[in-house]
Amino acid sequence: MSDTETAAPLARVVGDVLPYLRRHARALTGSQEEGDRYAAATLEEILRDRTVLAKDGRTPKVGLFTAFHRIWDGGQGDVAPPPGADRGARAQALRHLSRLTPRSREALLLHTVEEFTLDECARIMDVSRDTVADLVDTARTEMHEAVRGRVLVIEDESIIAMDIEALVRDMGHEVTGVAATRDEAVRLGRDDPPDLILADIQLADDSSGIDAVNDLLEGFPDTPVIFITAFPERLLTGDRPEPAFLIAKPFMPPQVISAVSQAMFFASTETLRA
Known part of the structure; x- marks a missing residue:
């Protein structure tokens, strides 16, 4: 089989799980740019040794994450840090x-x-x-x-909003407000700037949670953002910019709790700003 013939199946296998590896890398680093550097290094490693993807009966996703963690555990020196890091x-x-x-x-x-x-x-x-x-x-x-902080929730489904609010409060954080529309989110955020934003993408009046977040980040650009959405494919595209923290609906409480804990550590997390 030629290199071209073997490359196509490899691209399909990796392509299916690569968005999740990139999400994981961004969550670990708090940065799209740095996370993608680690993801790229992982792909280079797989090209050198393709057996890692299915070694010992592991699934392609487990194999891809295994290759990533070998590089990650090797230390920051294995992947060149960005200027000013x-x-x-x-x-x-x-x-x-x-x-x-x-x-x-x-x-x-x-x-x-x-x-x-x-x-x-x-x-x-x-x-x-x-x-x-x-x-x-x-x-x-x-x-x-x-870390304890102040959280703005942008979510138009009342039951989900209450669940998220309860999770955040149980962690010891303060909820500054719950918004169901872009305009409401912008008003609440500007009146009482949060330390973290938890946002859905599609809101009650067909407005965009992405637009609401970008409006707010004009005033406080270093605020970390977690997107919780039923449409993760809209953000896991591989194009810039992407969020560092992304959870798909329906979610499990530990996912939200873990993401909030991670995001609170990164006051300068890249979100939807390039």
Whole structure:
């Protein structure tokens, strides 16, 4: 079989799961640019050794995330950091993250946001299942207690909005308001600027949560944003710009809790601004 013939199946296999790897990489780094650097390095590694995708009977998604975590665990030096990465609010956030138990945050994201089983997480991280379980529990404790902030919820479905509000309050954060439309979101956000925005895409009056977020980010561009949407494909396109934090509906509470904990660490997270 020619290289062209083998490349096509590989592209299809990787293409199906690559958006989720990019989401994971952005959540770990808090940056689309830096996350995509790690994703690109992962693809280069797979081209060198394609057996990693199906080694030991693992699924392509587990194989892709395994290759990523080999690079990630190798340290920041394996992927060139962007200019200025050692300065400013983002550097401060990364220093804060460095004080967490090593690898706990990775385990939490893999298990709760990406929905890998503990056994799959163990394969990806090359540790035991019990170790993964301990890391997830440790991350929940350390991250949930480390930062408290003010959250604006943009969601037009009242039951979902109440669920999100309850989750956020149970974590110890303050909810500054709940908006169902773009105009309401902009008004609430400008009157009482939040530390974090949780936003749906499609709102009650057919207005856009994306537009609402972009309006708000004109006033406070470093505010992290989590999009919770039934239409993740609208944002997981591979084009710039993309959000660093994205959860698909229907969601599980641990996904929201983990994403909120992650986002609160990144005061300068890239969202929908290039």
